Amino acid sequence: MRTTHTSTFLSQPYTQNILNQLNIDITITNNPYSLKPEDLFEMAARINKKRSFLFVSKVLGKHIPIAPSTGLVCGALLADRFLLEVKGEASGKTDTLLSAFLNPSQHYDEDAFVSSKWNPVIIGFAETATALGHAFFNAFTAGDYFHTTREQIADKESIINFEEEHSHATSHRTYIEKDMIDNNREIILVDDEITTGKTAINIIKSIHQQFPRTQYTVVSILDWRTAEHKKEFELLEKELNISIHCVSLMSGTISVNGSVNLDEESAKYETERNEGTYHFINIQSILPNQLKSIPSTSLAEKNSPSYLQATGRFGLSAQSNKSNFPAFREIGAYLESQRAGSRSLVLGTGEFMYLPMKIASYMGEGVYYHSTTRSPIFPCHNEGYGAKNAFMFSNPQDQSIMNYVYNLAPGNYDDIFLFFEREVPNQQLLPFLELLSSAVPNIKVVYLNGEEDI
Template sequence: MLSVAEETRVIDLPTGRLDIAIEEAVWPLDRLCAFAARENPRRGFLVVSRVLGRHLPTPPQVIRASARDLAARIPAGLPGPVMVIGLAETAVCLGQTVHEELRAASARDDVYFLHSTRQQLDHPLLCRFEEPHSHASAHLIYRPDLPEPRTLVIVDDEISTGTTLCNLAEALVAAWPRVEAIVVATLTDWSRGRGWQARMPRPTQVASLLGGRLEWTQGAVALADAGFDQAAASLGRMASHRNVGRLGIAAPVAPPPDMALPEITGPVRVLGTGEFTYLPFRLAERLAGEGHDVVVQATSRSPARIGAAMASKLCFSDNYGTGVPNYLYNADPSDGRMTLIAHETGAGTIDPALIAALDATPIGWSA
């Protein structure tokens, strides 16, 4: 049920002020997200999702429910083949779960998945595009060995100005000229009235769980330092790689049923790393289905300030070997949870400081 009464909010942050107007919502604002200040001269605020399992610990049941409800708002009968595209790093798991739900609900076998990445692979590129406000602006999309799509379903966690979506769509349509229609699926759409859809290269619809407007008044500006500049320019390189989305997949993937895990005797935190978030989420779902108390989180390259939605912050080295600082927010070492750090980057790549801070056990998916 959509709410129709407009709700307004003012969010004061150390870096400025957000003025929010909610026009419609399937999920209420406080169930979907909170806010924090970025250490980013390009954009001083961060929308902190409560349903992604990234910056805030989230039960896998909540992640699944939000993705299912979002997939249900994607129009039926889209021209096929359909390519669902998740944006790294934040919306990889969301995009992949939406793909899974869309296939299940539609009973179609021509719905595929692909996600952008900041990792270089020995594989032909389809295109690259820029996310101008990001701490790491360059995205790569590799050419999948899948049918050329007629519909794109682009999945991101939020829309603010629509500029990134226009950049991505232009690059994709140049590579795939048979595309006829585009759907943008997002948890929160803050772009009402900005007119970005008119700049899209094909007719575009938006599916969201909340829609409205967001105006940012800049206050104190964070100065770019060497670490920020490095993150903005840095792409990793993976010498070995197991494809679970970067090269495109036709059907959903899942953790192997016989994967080795330590004995779990109490509450557990499954921690994804960077872009590797979907399989950790699926593992968390499995553990929850076995009766365990589970939350999901993930490491991030996004530099945020302590305060507002960010109660704590750990900083450590990137397991992808780029030298870019990585962060983990709102993981309380005293919460009694056993931590499993799920990664795709091989033995010895997780910073010992992160392992020690959470008394964690690394769980590797090898190539």
């Protein structure tokens, strides 16, 4: 086990080749936990004119299936790093967390370890870092958490809006009570990766224009900013008279050589459809009143059930967050009893990532987790490539949006637990189920909130 916690500098670049067309030269300059790049990511080509490649995380639970504990411990490890780098305090849990991170079968302690004297507002970025931000938040004894959202809520006004320039879906909204952010508390922004830092700069400017303060921190698994990008942070600090700390598990620089010109017409998606066995599990009916609802609905789903408070989309205190853990355990224990074999996949949907991941961690051994996504990636069955296969489908919750699932090989699982925050009409869901059934024919659809049993 690698337990060296001083920074490891690896100045010699190494190259990742993508589709024999694109070379990414990577130089790692800071690696505080001595992690190997292959511990954290693979590479893939994006179908996106703004940015042609993607670091496909192996610890996030988005595109690649992971043990659910891996994603949860990843957030805790970032909190451990934040505590040391920004606050100058050792958690006393570094070795334990790192061991659990590198050995997913090992039990980890989910108790908060960041002192209540630190009381930040933590923001996770949709859609990729909603679970990472929440897992990071779990380490805090005090504080508040919310995640940005791409959804438009029917009866609420977004407090902060900003753009993610390289993303496939760019607009972020925040639906929280104003007093959660109208204060002088430190803001911690959590994302899976920083490449240029423009997204972080955009949200800091947006927050500071309305709710100024002095302390900001940007936390990410990977940080690939150049010297020029870091200079932009320094200039923003001077312009706004603020301090911005940046914390990551691995940082360095990247150089891109070559180009790819891909579109969805050239991508080979899985198209076979099968009629599988579908079982619908409405948690609200089976285990009523476990999770609190928020009486709001999406503009895209006007008659759908309410959202859930536990996601953090509308804001969540540390105390409220911890109060949900017993419900997660009970739901996980029930779903474990519904498993068909020794290998199960829990599949989150879009930005609804944390609750499925957390519940999956209570469903027993042999459970893996990842999520659907809006991000189009070019699939290729090459060794070390981040998207071996791909399923493309209309989002059952908003059929105007295309979604994707990657790395779902036939025969890998005995069953799938497909999670939705809210109930979805069967006619909108069935095409997606038929597509998934070509890989895993036994599917349990889990609704955490719904109007009636199915």
